Amino acid sequence: MIIYPAMDLMGERIVRLQQGKFDDATTYSDEPLEALQRFAEAGAEWTHIVDLDGARMREPVQHELIAALARMSSLRLQVGGGFRTRDQVARMLDAGIARVVIGSLAVREPDTVRRWIGEFGADRITLSLDVNVVDGVPVVAISGWTEDTGTSLWKVVAEYPEARHLLLTDIGQDGMLAGPNFELLEDAVERLAPLNIQASGGVSSLADLERLTTDGAIVGKALWEGRIRLEEALRLVRT
Structure with a gap:
């Protein structure tokens, strides 16, 4: 399993949102480069970064900062x-970013995103799907969780037979530190093979990581609040 220590950037500061609410943010650091250096020293190989300002404005806001971080860090x-x-x-990939994450657009414009996968390669694009579980069915939400599509996870992913990362x-x-939805993730691993699935939302302990069967795990709030030490998490998944 790959551990992705995560940082969400707002105004060039590292923050975490509660349930995706921009008006409920906790600031953890204003030094993202130092955070990347600590991740690397702990033994991480990857980092997951979200431009929250860009997500809110629906256009790049902090991509120049992130490109600079890519140049100065050894991490992918x-x-x-x-x-x-x-x-x-293309600009971000040319700047040295290893993978670009596409969320709402993957639901709204699958033809466009499929073209990008074909052009840039399946290893350079990660689909990101956020779901609410309704009567046992994972239903995809978009636009910062404000719009319920009424479409199941399974139907959306079926649009991407060439995808490699989800x-x-x-x-x-998400952000609740109550543990992941193991049932959903296990179902996805079984039903969506051979996709490489990254678990996101709720990871709060080493026990959570030990139980996950996904190819990767995003670790954010638990890391920033000291509930998980990155060195220990990396050691756990590599043994």
């Missing part, structure tokens, strides 16, 4: 937030 960066055009994706978030668990 997986970056989301604000991508809407082919040129935005970041899956149960909205109800």
Whole structure:
């Protein structure tokens, strides 16, 4: 399993939102480069970064900062937030970003995102789908969780037979430190093979990581609040 220590950037500061609410943010650091250096020293190989300002404005806001971080860090960066055009994706990949994360656009414009996967390669694009579980069915939400599509996770993913990476978030668990939705994630691993699935939302302990069967795990709030030490998490998944 790959551990992705996560940082969400707002105004060039590292923050975490409660349930995706921009007016309920906790600031953890104003030194993202120092955070990347600490991740690397702990032994991480990847970092997951979200441009929250870009996600809110639906266009790149902090991509220049993130490109600079990519140049100055040895880590491979997986970056989301604000991508809407082919040129935005290309510029970030050319700047040294390892993977670009595409969320709402993957639901709204599957033809466009499939073209990007074909052009840039399946290893350079991560689909990101946020779901609410309704009567046992994971229903995809978009636009910062404000719009319920009424479409199941399974139907959306079926549009992407060529995809290789999926970041899956149960909205109800995100930022709550209550543990991931193991049932959903296990179902996804079984039903969506051979996709590489990254678990997002709720990881709060080493026990959570030990139980996960996904290919990757996004670790955010638990890391920033000291509930998980990155060195220990990396040691756990590598043994």
